[in-house]
Amino acid sequence: MRYACLLLVALSVMLPLTAAAEQPLVQFDGGIGATPAAIAGGVLVINTTRGVAPGGRPWVIESLRAEVKIDGRVSVEGRGLLLGGSDGIGTTVNQSVRARLFCGSGATATVHQSGLVLLELNGDFRIDDVLAPVAPTTAATPTAPCTSPALLIVSGGGNWFAAGILK
Numbered sequence: 001m002r003y004a005c006l007l008l009v010a011l012s013v014m015l016p017l018t019a020a021a022e023q024p025l026v027q028f029d030g031g032i033g034a035t036p037a038a039i040a041g042g043v044l045v046i047n048t049t050r051g052v053a054p055g056g057r058p059w060v061i062e063s064l065r066a067e068v069k070i071d072g073r074v075s076v077e078g079r080g081l082l083l084g085g086s087d088g089i090g091t092t093v094n095q096s097v098r099a100r101l102f103c104g105s106g107a108t109a110t111v112h113q114s115g116l117v118l119l120e121l122n123g124d125f126r127i128d129d130v131l132a133p134v135a136p137t138t139a140a141t142p143t144a145p146c147t148s149p150a151l152l153i154v155s156g157g158g159n160w161f162a163a164g165i166l167k
Helices: 003-021
Strands: 024-033 035-042 043-046 063-069 074-078 096-103 110-115 125-129 150-155 160-166
Touching: 024 150, 063 150, 063 160, 074 096, 074 150, 096 125
Parallel strands: none
Antiparallel strands: 024 063, 024 160, 035 043, 063 074, 074 125, 096 110, 096 150, 150 160
């Protein structure tokens, strides 16, 4: 009986912690493909986002859904991430991608990312991973609240191909 009581006490402490880890930190529904550059005032401007340069060609994405949990688990489902220009138009050119989450803005932003996954021939991909810090000084998992969140889908080389639309 004594051990049963101890087990109940332990479970009553652990269950709220487990439930908190299950809570979403941030969600994204929809995606925007990368346009590498634009002309602004007669000047070519590279579409650098959160310090990340775009891929060298336009990319399009049909759909994107992503959820990051408080414990750093990330689930991303992307459809139709394909080149939107050049001789490789409509293909993935055998690219691998990862999710990169930014919380905060400017130099104070924390950055966490998933591992790489290979794009399927039709541009579909699925990421189920735990985010890891990009910089050694960043916390092991994203911290709540995630202010000014941005989710980029980046290549193995570090260029962004698509961005999530905050839900």
